[in-house]
Structure formats: C-alpha cells, structure tokens
Amino acid sequence: MSEKIKINKQATIEKGKKGFFGLVYGRTAVVVLLLVLQVIILMAGFFWLGEYMYYIYGGVTALAVLLVLFIINKRENPAFKLVWIILILLVPVFGAMLYLFVELQIGTKWMNARIQKLHQQMRRYTVQDQVVAQNLERENQQVAHLANYINRFGGYPAYQNTSAKFFPIGEDKFKEMVIQLEKAEKFIFLEYFIIHEGYMLNTVVDILKKKVKQGVEVRFMYDGMCSLALMPYRYPEELEKYGIQCRMFSPVKPALSTHQNNRDHRKVLVIDGRVAFTGGVNLADEYINQKVRFGHWKDTAIMIEGDAVRSFTLMFLEMWNLDKYKVIEDYDKYLSVNFQKTPDAGDGFVIPYGDNPLDREPVGELVYMDILNTANRYVHIMTPYLVLDNEMMTALTYAAKRGVEIIIIMPHIPDKWYAFVLAKTYYNELLDAGVHIYEYTPGFVHAKGFISDDVKAVVGTINLDFRSLYLHFEDAVYMYKNSAVADVERDFQETLKKCQKITQEDYKKQKLFNKLAGRVLRLLAPLM
Numbered sequence: 001m002s003e004k005i006k007i008n009k010q011a012t013i014e015k016g017k018k019g020f021f022g023l024v025y026g027r028t029a030v031v032v033l034l035l036v037l038q039v040i041i042l043m044a045g046f047f048w049l050g051e052y053m054y055y056i057y058g059g060v061t062a063l064a065v066l067l068v069l070f071i072i073n074k075r076e077n078p079a080f081k082l083v084w085i086i087l088i089l090l091v092p093v094f095g096a097m098l099y100l101f102v103e104l105q106i107g108t109k110w111m112n113a114r115i116q117k118l119h120q121q122m123r124r125y126t127v128q129d130q131v132v133a134q135n136l137e138r139e140n141q142q143v144a145h146l147a148n149y150i151n152r153f154g155g156y157p158a159y160q161n162t163s164a165k166f167f168p169i170g171e172d173k174f175k176e177m178v179i180q181l182e183k184a185e186k187f188i189f190l191e192y193f194i195i196h197e198g199y200m201l202n203t204v205v206d207i208l209k210k211k212v213k214q215g216v217e218v219r220f221m222y223d224g225m226c227s228l229a230l231m232p233y234r235y236p237e238e239l240e241k242y243g244i245q246c247r248m249f250s251p252v253k254p255a256l257s258t259h260q261n262n263r264d265h266r267k268v269l270v271i272d273g274r275v276a277f278t279g280g281v282n283l284a285d286e287y288i289n290q291k292v293r294f295g296h297w298k299d300t301a302i303m304i305e306g307d308a309v310r311s312f313t314l315m316f317l318e319m320w321n322l323d324k325y326k327v328i329e330d331y332d333k334y335l336s337v338n339f340q341k342t343p344d345a346g347d348g349f350v351i352p353y354g355d356n357p358l359d360r361e362p363v364g365e366l367v368y369m370d371i372l373n374t375a376n377r378y379v380h381i382m383t384p385y386l387v388l389d390n391e392m393m394t395a396l397t398y399a400a401k402r403g404v405e406i407i408i409i410m411p412h413i414p415d416k417w418y419a420f421v422l423a424k425t426y427y428n429e430l431l432d433a434g435v436h437i438y439e440y441t442p443g444f445v446h447a448k449g450f451i452s453d454d455v456k457a458v459v460g461t462i463n464l465d466f467r468s469l470y471l472h473f474e475d476a477v478y479m480y481k482n483s484a485v486a487d488v489e490r491d492f493q494e495t496l497k498k499c500q501k502i503t504q505e506d507y508k509k510q511k512l513f514n515k516l517a518g519r520v521l522r523l524l525a526p527l528m
Contacts, residue, residue: 118321163347163484173301174200176303181211183272221249221264223263230284261471266278274305276303277301299447302460352475367478384448400433408438
C-alpha cells in the first residue's frame with residue numbers, strides 16, 4: 001500500500017471517528033437525551049401514582065370529554081381538531097394531559113403577545129397608499145379586495161413603482177446576490193431558515209466581513225434548528241467577533257416546549273432598503289447545485305427593487321426584535337431610502353407579505369386559495385411537499401372541475417421519504433378531479449410558486465403542507481401585472497419539459513408498504 005493511500009485511509013478513519021464522536025457527544029445528542037429523560041420522568045410519575053390511578057383515570061376521562069367538547073367548538077382547522085379528538089379518545093390520560101400541556105404553553109403566548117405589540121408599533125409604517133389602492137381597484141376589483149385583506153390581517157400594503165427580477169435556479173440568485181451585496185453602503189439584513197458551511201455561506205460571510213469594515217451595518221439571523229446538526233451552537237459569537245450582529249431564532253433547547261415547533265422558514269435578504277430577495281434558496285451548497293443531494297436541485301427566487309422593499313425591511317426588523325421585549329427600534333433610520341427608481345409600465349402591483357403561525361390567520365393559504373378560486377384559464381404550481389387540508393383540497397379540485405387547468409410539479413427524488421409517501425395519498429383524489437400532476441425527473445423541486453392567467457404569480461417560501469401553512473413563519477411576494485409574471489410562467493413551462501406525467505396507473509403501481517405507510521401518516525398529517 002502506497003504512503004498516499006495510507007494517509008488518505010487514515011484521514012477517512014479520523015473523519016469517521018470525528019463524525020461518530022460528534023454525533024454521540026454533540027449538542028444534538030444531548031438535546032435528544034434530555035428530551036427523552038423528561039418523557040421518562042413523566043411516565044415514571046404515572047407509575048408512582050399507581051395506587052391512585054383508578055381515581056385519576058376517572059377524573060381524566062371526565063376531563064377528556066370536556067376537552068373534546070371544547071375542541072369541537074374551538075376556532076381551528078378541522079384537521080387539527082380531528083387529530084386531537086382521536087388522540088384524547090384513544091388514550092384519555094396521555095391525550096388530555098398532552099393537549100393541556102400544548103394549550104397552556106406560556107412561551108407561545110408570550111411570543112404571540114410580543115408579535116402583536118411589534119405589529120402595532122409598525123402599523124404607522126404599513127398604511128396603504130390610497131392612490132395605489134385606487135389604481136388597483138380600477139385595474140381589478142378582485143385583486144384589490146385580496147390586497148385589502150393582506151393589509152388588514154397581515155399588515156402588508158400593496159405597492160407600485162417596484163420592479164421584480166425572477167431567478168429560475170439557485171445559481172442565478174446567488175450570482176445576483178453577490179453583486180448586490182458588494183454594492184451595499186448602509187445596511188444588510190439576512191434572515192434564513194438553513195445555513196450550512198460551504199462555498200455559498202463562506203462567500204457571503206467573506207463579503208459581510210468586508211462590508212462591516214467599510215462601515216455597513218450587518219444583521220444576520222437564522223433559524224435555531226440549524227444548531228442541532230448543521231452549525232456550531234456558538235456560531236453567532238464567531239460572527240460577532242467580526243462586527244456582524246448575529247442571532248439564532250428560537251434556539252432548540254433541551255426542554256419540552258411547543259413554541260419550538262414554530263420555526264422561522266423565511267429566506268429574506270434586504271440591502272440598503274433598495275433591493276430585497278426571497279424564495280426557496282437557503283445559504284447552503286445544495287441550493288446552488290454546488291453539492292449534489294437528491295439529484296438536480298430545482299429552486300427559484302425573486303429580487304424586488306423599489307417601494308415594496310419597505311415591507312421586507314419591516315418584516316426582518318419585527319423578527320429580529322421578537323425576543324427583545326424592551327427594545328424600541330428606530331424604523332425610520334432604515335425606511336428613509338431614496339429609491340432613485342422611475343415608475344415603469346411593467347411594474348404593475350407588488351405585495352410582499354409574511355405569515356405568522358401564532359395569530360391564527362392563515363394568510364399564506366388564503367392567498368393561494370384566492371388564486372385558485374378566481375382563476376379563469378390556469379393555475380400552475382410548484383411545491384416540494386403536498387400535505388393538504390380539506391380546504392386546500394376542495395379549492396384545487398373545484399378549480400379543476402370548473403375547467404381551470406391545474407398543474408402541480410412535484411419532486412421525483414424526494415428529500416424526505418415519509419413526506420413523499422404521504423403526498424402520494426392525495427394524488428388519487430386530485431387526479432380524479434382533473435388536476436394534472438408531474439414529477440421533476442432530474443431530481444428535487446424545492447421551488448414554491450403559483451402562477452395564474454399570465455397576470456398573477458406568487459414566489460416565496462410557502463409550501464403546500466401543514467407546516468408552512470399553519471406552523472412556520474413564512475414570506476412571499478404576490479405580483480399582479482408585473483413583467484416578472486411572464487418569466488415565472490416561462491420557467492414553469494421549461495421545467496415541465498423535464499417532468500413525467502403521473503397517471504392513475506402510476507399511482508396504483510406504488511409498493512404496498514408505501515401505500516400503507518402513507519395512509520397511516522395521513523392521520524398525523526397536521527403534525528408533520
């Protein structure tokens with residue numbers, strides 16, 4: 001054996017050891033171990049109270065009946081109600097105690113109260129410009145009504161004088177992102193769901209370090225789920241050494257708490273208040289096909305420039321200050337921007353919006369449903385996941401039944417086996433109604449988008465699943481008669497050429513185990 005081979009073999013062994021010990025002794029293992037320990041302690045409590053269990057069981061059973069009545073009359077999606085009712089009736093003691101644990105979470109209630117307070121502080125910055133509202137009313141009353149809903153219940157107005165640039169692949173977004181970061185003069189705000197060390201993240205961080213030295217204010221926020229496996233827990237402290245303000249949103253902690261289920265799934269970049277990016281692309285190499293995972297990674301993104309950037313600036317500042325109760329942000333400092341942009345006929349109307357899982361207002365889902373319910377010719381959809389509640393299933397099938405062309409592009413190579421077999425349980429009903437389903441044969445579709453009738457499009461972070469529509473913080477850009485709508489539809493048609501159409505026969509050919517697994521998982525779909 002040559003010396004070089006020996007060295008490579010030893011390096012591989014050392015890398016394996018490092019990975020093994022990192023897994024066993026790392027933060028992820030500690031968090032999981034402590035969570036399991038808490039469950040064991042709770043179970044031990046039941047055994048310890050064994051002699052009183054007859055009375056306890058009787059009392060809890062009565063409580064379970066009351067909880068079922070409460071749940072039935074609660075304002076909540078029926079799918080969530082069904083899961084809880086089944087759990088409580090099957091295992092009254094465990095189900096009732098778990099439901100009370102979830103409902104009485106102080107952390108979630110505090111977070112929602114804080115968001116509502118921040119919303120009130122920002123309301124004077126999100127007042128709808130009446131000239132824009134009147135222009136939209138003249139163009140299309142239905143879209144004007146949707147814009148009114150998004151502003152009233154989401155807190156985001158409609159804008160004109162905003163151009164949009166669509167990116168049909170992550171590599172294109174990254175290239176433009178680097179160009180715009182290099183132009184930064186005042187501030188850079190970054191908010192991402194996933195970051196992972198590699199070419200993409202390192203390139204961005206190197207630019208941020210340089211910009212800080214030039215006097216640019218940099219704030220960098222990413223979801224705390226990354227701390228489990230992707231990033232060192234103290235990574236924010238590393239960036240702080242270079243003058244980059246950095247924090248994790250809701251770091252995962254070894255304590256049973258439901259608010260940790262509400263993740264920050266947004267992907268937002270704001271530069272100087274003049275340009276903003278969003279879409280499906282996170283800061284990790286697979287999103288730009290620098291690293292191969294699940295075949296070719298198909299993703300999309302959008303960059304806006306002009307008045308509508310204002311909403312993304314406010315959206316970021318709201319999340320940044322979420323855990324700082326006494327902080328009062330100087331919003332004017334970041335909103336006093338001279339856009340130096342002249343209105344263009346192709347600008348149309350642009351509405352950036354966010355969705356908050358704690359306010360019980362499903363803005364993301366209702367925008368999608370509005371597009372489905374008002375479409376005349378077609379609605380074209382890209383989504384990596386398909387876990388539908390009854391409302392969305394009804395909207396999709398009804399649109400197809402009334403003659404609207406509904407096409408959904410899904411991955412052919414999934415990133416999560418369980419999500420894929422679950423998605424396929426919806427195929428049969430959709431196909432029966434006339435919905436067309438295609439799978440992207442080169443690999444994985446991570447893009448999230450709706451396009452309709454050549455005039456409407458949504459590009460953002462919102463998947464067609466319960467987590468995006470009900471449990472995560474999300475964002476998107478709604479465009480009406482903006483020139484970028486045509487680019488989104490053009491990309492859809494080009495992607496369609498690389499897809500295979502799914503038929504009833506394909507659905508029937510699934511392995512029996514996958515069919516059974518999907519059916520079982522569907523019972524738990526609202527929790528996935």
